[in-house]
Amino acid sequence: LASAAFAGSALAQTPPMAPDITGKKFVAPTSANDYEKRDVMIPMRDGVKLHTVIVVPKGAKNAPILLTRTPYDASGRSSRMDSPRMIDILPEGDEVFVRSGYIRVFQDVRGKYGSQGDYVMTRPLRGPLNGTKVDHSTDAWDTIDWLVKNVKESNGRVGMIGSSYEGFTVVMALVDPHPALKVAAPESPMVDGWMGDDWFNFGAFRQTNFDYFTGQTTEKGKGKPVVNEGYDDYTTFLSFGSAGDYGKAHGIEQLPFWRKILEHPAYDAFWQEQALDKAMARTPLKVPTMWLQGLWDQEDMWGAIHSYPAMEPRDTNNDMNYLVMGPWRHSQVNVGAASLGALKWDGDTALQFRRDVLKPFFDQYLVEGAPKADTPPVFIYNTGENHWDRFPSWPLSCASGCAAQPKPLYLHAGGKLSFDAPAAGQGEYDEYVSDPAKPVPFVPRPSRMGDRETWTTWLVKDQRFVDGRPDVLTFVSEPLTAPLRISGAPEMNLQASTSGSDSDWVVKLIDVYPETMASTPEMGGYELAVSLAIFRGRYRESFEHPKPIAPNQPLLYKFVMPTTNHVFLPGHRVMVQVQSSLFPLYDRNPQTYVDNIFFAKPGDYRKATQRVWTSPQNASFVSLPVK
Numbered sequence: 001l002a003s004a005a006f007a008g009s010a011l012a013q014t015p016p017m018a019p020d021i022t023g024k025k026f027v028a029p030t031s032a033n034d035y036e037k038r039d040v041m042i043p044m045r046d047g048v049k050l051h052t053v054i055v056v057p058k059g060a061k062n063a064p065i066l067l068t069r070t071p072y073d074a075s076g077r078s079s080r081m082d083s084p085r086m087i088d089i090l091p092e093g094d095e096v097f098v099r100s101g102y103i104r105v106f107q108d109v110r111g112k113y114g115s116q117g118d119y120v121m122t123r124p125l126r127g128p129l130n131g132t133k134v135d136h137s138t139d140a141w142d143t144i145d146w147l148v149k150n151v152k153e154s155n156g157r158v159g160m161i162g163s164s165y166e167g168f169t170v171v172m173a174l175v176d177p178h179p180a181l182k183v184a185a186p187e188s189p190m191v192d193g194w195m196g197d198d199w200f201n202f203g204a205f206r207q208t209n210f211d212y213f214t215g216q217t218t219e220k221g222k223g224k225p226v227v228n229e230g231y232d233d234y235t236t237f238l239s240f241g242s243a244g245d246y247g248k249a250h251g252i253e254q255l256p257f258w259r260k261i262l263e264h265p266a267y268d269a270f271w272q273e274q275a276l277d278k279a280m281a282r283t284p285l286k287v288p289t290m291w292l293q294g295l296w297d298q299e300d301m302w303g304a305i306h307s308y309p310a311m312e313p314r315d316t317n318n319d320m321n322y323l324v325m326g327p328w329r330h331s332q333v334n335v336g337a338a339s340l341g342a343l344k345w346d347g348d349t350a351l352q353f354r355r356d357v358l359k360p361f362f363d364q365y366l367v368e369g370a371p372k373a374d375t376p377p378v379f380i381y382n383t384g385e386n387h388w389d390r391f392p393s394w395p396l397s398c399a400s401g402c403a404a405q406p407k408p409l410y411l412h413a414g415g416k417l418s419f420d421a422p423a424a425g426q427g428e429y430d431e432y433v434s435d436p437a438k439p440v441p442f443v444p445r446p447s448r449m450g451d452r453e454t455w456t457t458w459l460v461k462d463q464r465f466v467d468g469r470p471d472v473l474t475f476v477s478e479p480l481t482a483p484l485r486i487s488g489a490p491e492m493n494l495q496a497s498t499s500g501s502d503s504d505w506v507v508k509l510i511d512v513y514p515e516t517m518a519s520t521p522e523m524g525g526y527e528l529a530v531s532l533a534i535f536r537g538r539y540r541e542s543f544e545h546p547k548p549i550a551p552n553q554p555l556l557y558k559f560v561m562p563t564t565n566h567v568f569l570p571g572h573r574v575m576v577q578v579q580s581s582l583f584p585l586y587d588r589n590p591q592t593y594v595d596n597i598f599f600a601k602p603g604d605y606r607k608a609t610q611r612v613w614t615s616p617q618n619a620s621f622v623s624l625p626v627k
């Protein structure tokens with residue numbers, strides 16, 4: 001029936017009723033691409049094959065390899081957009097490497113996406129918790145071994161990079177590095193999930209994790225977040241009571257990882273054995289390593305800043321172990337970072353770092369003939385003066401072994417804060433009532449943890465939204481007449497009592513901006529937390545063995561707060577806020593001691609009178625790392 005015009009042409013051979021969806025994979029022509037993408041399955045020592053995407057610039061010869069091992073879909077990570085240009089398909093953070101002809105490799109960790117094997121969330125190292133022959137350290141070793149033998153365009157040198165979970169897999173590779181691994185940058189690595197990375201902060205559980213658990217472990221690919229009952233997570237989570245009851249009501253108990261968490265609320269061997277900063281302290285320093293995290297990293301605030309000092313004693317020439325902290329939220333290092341929430345920086349601080357520090361550092365170890373990079377041992381943003389600082393070591397101020405010693409900044413009754421120690425007769429305490437039925441929100445309501453803008457900027461939110469609440473204590477200094485420089489980790493020494501038998505203590509060290517700011521009027525009076533921590537009181541004496549708190553007795557709660565490199569400028573004031581909840585981000589403390597807070601019953605949640613003591617005998621202070 002073909003018309004005369006088409007008779008004899010190829011088109012005429014396709015019958016009009018040939019099915020138009022053939023079931024065969026459509027193959028787009030790739031001849032115009034400036035790269036070649038290879039999908040391979042790399043065998044591990046136990047026979048499990050891991051799906052790996054290798055992107056090779058066309059015409060590459062003697063090129064270095066940049067490797068990331070991910071639970072977040074190697075194919076997705078290497079296809080930001082469809083494009084014939086390598087720079088477009090790879091993540092924004094890779095652009096500096098693409099411009100220099102690196103080979104880029106993403107691999108699915110075992111059990112996720114295209115890889116074979118079992119997925120175990122943050123799979124522990126071989127040892128007491130992992131009796132198999134494999135872990136992420138061996139998988140990294142086997143992968144690097146295969147890559148240098150099979151990617152003929154490579155020069156046999158590999159660098160590893162990645163943030164968060166992808167940073168955790170970098171750290172794992174450092175435990176027993178393959179000789180071809182020449183340089184590494186663990187960015188916001190998950191290192192200790194109980195102390196401060198992802199799952200808990202000093203024993204208080206982060207309820208954002210429920211969505212992560214379902215996202216990671218209900219499917220081999222990407223699972224869906226939990227379906228909540230309302231718009232405001234504050235209302236929803238409050239209505240379910242404990243985190244355990246929320247989990248039960250939403251089916252989360254089906255997930256083994258949640259059951260592991262329920263069974264290990266305290267810092268027992270399960271967590272201690274997984275703490276990678278402890279593993280790093282035992283590991284020879286063989287690979288030049290740049291530890292990196294954000295100064296307002298809302299997910300992994302512990303890992304890099306505790307791993308750097310674990311390695312530092314072995315860095316005898318100060319040329320192997322590096323620290324970078326930018327004014328960033330979690331993983332912002334790999335995207336644009338000219339601002340964070342209301343804060344504006346001096347240009348794109350993440351690009352400055354990637355272009356001027358990271359890339360020359362990687363080149364030095366990976367590119368034949370590359371010059372020695374001028375890498376500062378410590379590269380940290382000064383968030384008060386708005387510029388990068390380069391230091392030979394970190395911290396600049398600490399109790400022993402630093403150039404400067406911390407100085408106590410005392411809390412005084414009546415809401416005052418000063419370097420003067422409290423004198424007798426000035427008031428013994430300030431107090432508030434903490435009611436678990438009305439916990440303090442971590443962001444203004446509606447408090448939506450899944451909202452990206454809310455989640456990524458909550459640590460820099462203006463704290464005036466809680467200042468003045470009857471269950472939040474505020475201590476504030478006089479306006480400063482000279483800059484106050486701090487460079488290190490503030491340590492809280494809180495003398496507090498509770499009428500209950502357990503309690504959480506939230507402490508924020510805040511920079512209060514002057515009430516009027518002509519150039520940025522909207523920042524007038526802004527209360528910026530430069531360091532913030534939550535401490536679960538039952539762990540006052542031991543993280544491993546919690547104990548009920550003796551009611552109504554002033555007791556010392558001493559804990560290290562997140563590192564900061566900040567200058568409180570003249571005219572600004574220093575503030576400390578103390579409260580007992582950060583809801584719904586952290587599960588509520590019932591304020592009555594129970595064996596496992598995950599299983600607290602509605603009747604366990606009770607109001608308590610909380611006192612922050614300020615007398616000479618029971619002085620509360622922040623040990624401020626002044627320089």
Ligand code: PG9
Pocket residue numbers: 122163164165166168190198212299300
């Ligand atoms: N913070 C995320 C994570 C890391 C490790 C374990 C669980 C969560 C991440 O961004 O990958």
